[in-house]
Amino acid sequence: MTQLDALKGASIAFDLDGTLVDTAPDLVRALNESIAPFGLAPVPVDDVRAMVGRGARALIERAFVRAGAALDSSITEAALAHFLKTYGDDIAAMSRPFDGVEAALDVLAVSGARLSVCTNKPSALARKLIDALELSHRFERITGPEDTSAKKPDPAHLLTAAGEGAPDRFIALVGDSEPDVLSARGAGAAAVIFTRGYSEKPVSTLGADRLFDSFRELPAILAKLAARRG
Numbered sequence: 630m631t632q633l634d635a636l637k638g639a640s641i642a643f644d645l646d647g648t649l650v651d652t653a654p655d656l657v658r659a660l661n662e663s664i665a666p667f668g669l670a671p672v673p674v675d676d677v678r679a680m681v682g683r684g685a686r687a688l689i690e691r692a693f694v695r696a697g698a699a700l701d702s703s704i705t706e707a708a709l710a711h712f713l714k715t716y717g718d719d720i721a722a723m724s725r726p727f728d729g730v731e732a733a734l735d736v737l738a739v740s741g742a743r744l745s746v747c748t749n750k751p752s753a754l755a756r757k758l759i760d761a762l763e764l765s766h767r768f769e770r771i772t773g774p775e776d777t778s779a780k781k782p783d784p785a786h787l788l789t790a791a792g793e794g795a796p797d798r799f800i801a802l803v804g805d806s807e808p809d810v811l812s813a814r815g816a817g818a819a820a821v822i823f824t825r826g827y828s829e830k831p832v833s834t835l836g837a838d839r840l841f842d843s844f845r846e847l848p849a850i851l852a853k854l855a856a857r858r859g
Contacts, residue, residue, distance in 0.1 A: 632849065632852045632853070632856070633736070633739075633740040633848060633849075633852045634740070634741075634852075635799075635852045635853075635855040635856040636737065636740040636741060636742040636799075636848070636851060636852050636855050637740060637741035637742070638741060638742075638743065638798050638799075639741075639742045639743065639798060639799040639800070639801070639851070639855050640742075640743050640745065640790075640791035640792060640798060640799070640800045640801075641737055641742045641743070641744050641745070641800075641801050641803065641851060642744075642745045642746065642747040642772075642787055642790040642791055642800070642801070642802050642803070643744070643745070643746050643747065643802075643803045643804070644746075644747060644748055644781075644802070644803065644804035644805055644806070644809050644826075645746055645748035645750055645755055645758070645759070646681055646748065646750055646827060647678070647681065647805040647806065647823070647826035647827030647828075648727075648803060648804050648805045648809075648823050648826055649726060649727065649730055649746070649764070650724050650725065650726050650727070650730075650758065650762065651724060651725055651726075651727055652681075652724045652758070653674050653677050653678045653681065653827070654674055654722075654723035654724060655716060655719070655720060655721065655722055655723050655724045656677055656681055656688070656716065657671075657672060657673075657674045657677040658715070658716075658722070658723070659712050659713075659715040659716035660672055660677060660688055660689065660692060660712060662711065662712075662715045663689065663708045663709075663711040663712040663715060664689065664692050664693070664696075664708060666711075667693075667698065667704060667708065668698070669692060669693065669696045669698055670696065672692050672695065676695070678827050679827065679828075679829060680692075680829075681827050684749065685709060685712050685713060685716075686705065686709055688712075689705060689708045689709055689712060690705065713754075716754070717754060717757065720754065720757050720758045720761055721758055721761035721762055724758065724762070725762070726762060726764070727823070727825065727844060728843070728844065729843055729844030729845050729847075730844050731764075731767075732844070732845070733844040733845070733847045733848055734764075734767050736848040737847075737848055737851070738767065740848065740852070742851075743769055743791075743792065744767060744768050744769060745768050745769050745770045745771070745772060745790040745791060745792065746759065746768050746770070746771040746772060746790065747772050747781065747786055747787050747789075747790035747791075747802060747804075747812070748771075748772070748773055748774075749773070749774055749780050749781050749786075749808065750773060750774075751773055751774065751775065752771070752772075752773025752774065752775040752776050753773075753775075754773075755771055755773045756771055756773075759771060769792060770790060770792065772786065772789050772790035774786070776789065777789040777790075781808040781809060781811070781812040782807070782808040782809075782810075782811035782812045782815070783812065783815065784812050784813075784814075784815030784816035784817075784818075786812055787800070787802050787812045787813060787815075787816045787818060788800075788816050791816075791818075799819070799854075799855040799858050800813075800816060800817070800818035800819070801813070801818055801819040801820070801821055801851055801854060801855075802816075802818055802819070802820055802821070803821045803822075803823065803847065803851075804820070804821075804822055804823070804826070805822060805823045805825075805826020805827055805828055805832075806822075806826065806827060806828040806829065806830075806835075807828065807829070807830055807835050809822065810822065810835045810836055810837050814836075819838045819839075819851075819854045819855075819858070820835075820836075820837040820838050821837060821838060821839045821840075821841060821847070821850060821851065821854070822835060822837040822839070822840050822841070823840075823841060823842075823844075824840050824841065824842050825842065838854060839854065
């Protein structure tokens, strides 16, 4: 018997942007193409990493606020339409899984864990991205906001992603930001947070069960949490 045996049958859900995949390069490309017609200077990619957690509309609004530029609903809608088309047309041009993601998923799958995606990214875009990166076969389900009754931080999102019977087994949400921690807390699940993601707040302040810097650490962290919850 090994430590990883504690993960057999466990439901492990993953956030997408900033957790499984570094999507910021493509998001900043689409953002800058969308705001350029309105005279705004490009936003640096490192700034976008701290801005992406609340969706495309908020990303555009923040870009205008950052530039001190006027914004009304017609501008927002025009920029948003441009953003969604530009991003969706080449969704994985520069986006890549973080180092060690695929190896960690392999270990978790061999251990008998049930893997899913729990993301606030629009469902169609999430599936398109995961398909483009050839990761879809690794997950039982991909649950975006259109696939559940309420999106993160609502616990219903995580419970939908975890699947039928989830409350009767160990559940963890692997994410990078406050909505992930809050969703896990509400569902009675473990919150495990990636320190190199896209959190607006310092990850040390989020109240996660564990933080991790590298996906090489993740299977052992999850196994220890699962064993403790017994």
